[in-house]
Amino acid sequence: MARQLDLLATGQIIPTALHQEMERSYLEYAMSVIVGRALPDVRDGLKPVHRRILYAMYELGLTPDRPYRKCARVVGDVLGKYHPHGDQAVYDALVRMVQDFSTRYPLLAGHGNFGSVDNDPPAAMRYTETRLAPIAHEAILGNISEAIVDFTSNFDNSQQEPVVLPAQLPLLLLNGCSGIAVGMATNIPPHNLGEIVDGLIALIDHPQLEDRQLWEIIPGPDFPTGGEIIDTEGIIEAYRTSKGIIPIRGVTHLETISLEGRRPKERTAIVVTELPYQVNKSAWIEKVAELVNQGRLEGIADIRDESDRLGMRVVIELKRETDSQKILDNLYRQTALQTNFGTILLALVENKPCQLSLRQLLEEFLKFREQTLIRQYSHELAQAQHRLHLLSGLLIALRNLDRVIDILRNSPDGTTAKQRFSEAFNLSEEQSDSILSMPMRRLTGLEQQKLDTEYQELEQRINQLQTLLNDRNELMKSLKKELRSLKRKFANPRRTRIRSCLSTPSSSSPEILDSLPPGKKRVVLPTVTDEPIKTENAAKKASDSPKNATPKAQQSGQNSSFTLFTPQTPPADALLTITYQGYIYWQSSVQATDSIASLKQEEDFPIYRQAIAQKELLIVITNQGKAYPISVVDIPPKDSQACSLLSLLPNAAQKKAEKVVGYFFLPEEKNTHELILLSQQGRIKRLPLSELNQLGNRGLALIKFKDADELSYVCLSSVDEEIAIATTGGRILRFKISDELLSLMGRNAQGNQALRLRYGEHLAGCVTTKAQDYLVLITQLGYAKRLPVNSLRITKLGEIGTTALQFSTKTDNLAGIVLNQPSGKVALITNQQRRLILSAESVGIWGKDGVGDRLVKLKSEESIVLVVGC
Secondary structure (H helix, E strand, O other), X not given: OOOOOOOOOOOOOOOOOHHHHHHHHHHHHHHHHHHHHHOOEOOOOOOHHHHHHHHHHHHHOOOOOOOOEEHHHHHHHHHHHOOOOOHHHHXXXXXXXXXXXXXXXXXXXXXXXXXXXXXXXXXXOOOOEEEEOHHHHHHOOOOOOOOOOOEEEOOOOOOEEEOOOXXXXXXXXXXXXXXXXXXXXXXXXXXXXXXXXXXHHHHHHOOOOXXXXXXXXXXXXXXXXXXXXXXXXXXXXXXXHOEEEEEEEOEEEEEEEEEOOOOOEEEEEEEEEEOOOOOOHHHHHHHHHHHHHOOOOOOEEEEEEOOEOOEOOEEEEEOOOOOXXXXXXXXXXXXXXXXEEEEEOEEEEOOEEEEOOHHHHHHHHHHHHHHHHHHHHHHHHHHHHHHHHHXXXXXXXXXXXXXXXXXXXXXXOHHHHHHHHHHHHOOOHHHHHHHXXXXXXXXXXXXHHHHHHHHHHHHHHHHHHHHHHHOHHHHHHHHHHHHHHHHHHHOOOOOOEEHHHHOOXXXXXXXXXXXXXXOOOOOOOOOOOOOOOOOOOHHHOOOOOOOOOOOOEEOOOOOOEEOOOOOOOOOOOEEEEEEOOOEEEEEEOOOOOOOHHHOOOOXXXXXXXXXOOOOOEEEEEEOOOEEEEEEXXXXXXXXXXXXXXXXXXXXXXXXXXXXXXXXXXXOOOHHHEEEEEEEOOOEXXXXXHHHHHHOOOOOEEOOOOOXXXXXXXXXXXXOOOEEEEEEOOOEEEEEEOOOOOOOEOOOOOOOEEOOOOOOOOOEEEEEEEOOOOEEEEEEOOOEEEEEEHHHOOEOOOOOOOEEOOOOOOOOOOEEEEEEOOOOOEEEEEEOOOOEEEEEHHHOOEOOOOOOXXXXXXXXXXXXXXXXXXX
């Protein structure tokens, strides 16, 4: 019998318990899966396969300005150099980085069939082509080098690959990530780039920023397929504890469609324009059809997919006399039209899996970005100092050119010449080498001048780099500047609505017909007649204005006035109404059912309504800065004679032809409210309501003016509110109402300069807002957009503000801004006295760099001159 081979040199066998060996081996396997495959790194937000794909394409030179290359070539390079796994795994990861319905900000650009939202498979890698997207080339791979990030050997030690990419944006939050490891999983939703950048800047400026304030800047995820988040509790829970459930609904609206046939019929249809994230459209349609065939979903006559390249459109026809709300509720309950996104914020921190809150994710990225900037600037400083050292040697040689030539003539070889240079001019070995390698063209006067210019520029750059490296505040300023630049280039409007933030109506409500899904902008033209608003003989107006009477007449020789109605106390349910043309009256809440949209073009319309129960005085403020009280009992009912607001003011105000710029009832708690006064020349003043305690019938001056200034806007503000001031040039100044920025002043003060108006620029609006609100911006040529308030940076008094609107033509200007109120309307008055009505919810949501949608058609040489919220 042959002798057995003794594998151990000592002839000993090491006994090992089976459970210990299994535990150790399985733990090593689990950690390799966690670190090497399934979980992303918190720094660049990428898994190893995505990082290797991007770096391989960078090495191939597949930049956005180069032609597309076959995906098979990319996959081959990734497999051969860095990723020793299956080719299908690499191609699947590549495809996902191209799909705009899977990735919020695609990192690759594709050419060919890369699949669809219907779960159609992509074409084989030999047919499709790809290259880097601009955001990947500039914001991820732009500054990659071994001096900035660490590199390590690949699987066979033949090449070096980066451990992490020098990402300038937190891709982990922008594109999200999902992965299942051993015993743990991650599921991070995508977010909006503009909001994330604003959150990073806020944390840089205010490291102790409260979580609530951070959540106002970053209100929630922004999925690439849109949809609507119907509850924010899951968002807050996920942002605070790293785990939460976010309910998402598809976006729907109701339409009336006509059916062809002998007798044309009309049916109500539910139109689905957006589905929740990661919902397969074709599978969802099959599920709905299956429920209808099984009798579990009644009232549906037909379902068809009318989607095209412009967007999604699934039409669900309803049977006659079917409750659309009930059908929608059943679709939400039984199908994926409403789903729950289970959020788990899990990522690798120093190669260890950690659950992180939103703040921690942002702080980890800022820490990484600060380190990469320090390494980048240190490397650049070293290179600049080395180049400056060589330039100084060249300049010394050029200033002593005759002596240099003499040394060269008398030196037998280069080594001797180099040594003589070092001794003659006290140069280093590198400087001597650079003189010997200097071409003859450097001896010309122009080349010498270029060397001098380069030397000066290098000195300036070295000083800048040393300042950045020695002063952390300057380093953070550089980081903020970089973030703002990337935001301007790559940010786009939010696609996913958040119900509680936008206060949007239910998808099943008829009002949803007036709303626009973010990212799917649809032009909505109001119904406009060609008849102008008749401003003459205003007392004869119908509808909202009482008819045919002289509102108030003065008796000759007496200070008192008489009215043609008997003063009476309004009932408990009375509503005070003030119209666009300045009429005032009260009516019961039952009578106040008239809608501005139903009024005729020539009719006056209400712009202010307020319950007057237990109210005694209406405070009216004019453009001269004076406040007057109007007793409620002096206001006539609607069915009485017409009464203008100015006619209720004292004789002196009427003779001066003062204009009313604000009116309000005093709140019950005056300590929590203040008056904000803004003049025509941009001076702002904050006044306590206690100053109105001295208000009498003759009026009270609230502000002093200089030159030809007058009061333009009056706002009643409360605690924790902000001010947004707009100019016709499209700038908006946003700042918080605080004692530090805007202190309380007395009545005799003129106020502070809020902003400097440029030549030809005027004020276009002033509103009090909160961070979660939206502004509606209207231009003179009919362009409109809704703008999130939190997209505007918070500034201080005297600053220029933020450019919130780009104009399509140089002749356009901002006509006005209003606050987006739930179910609110916006009345637009043109220079030809036409009235145009818009639903505020029908205006598309844009970022501050967009021009908006053109929502109204204007006649030749017609423009919008006034914007009124009603």
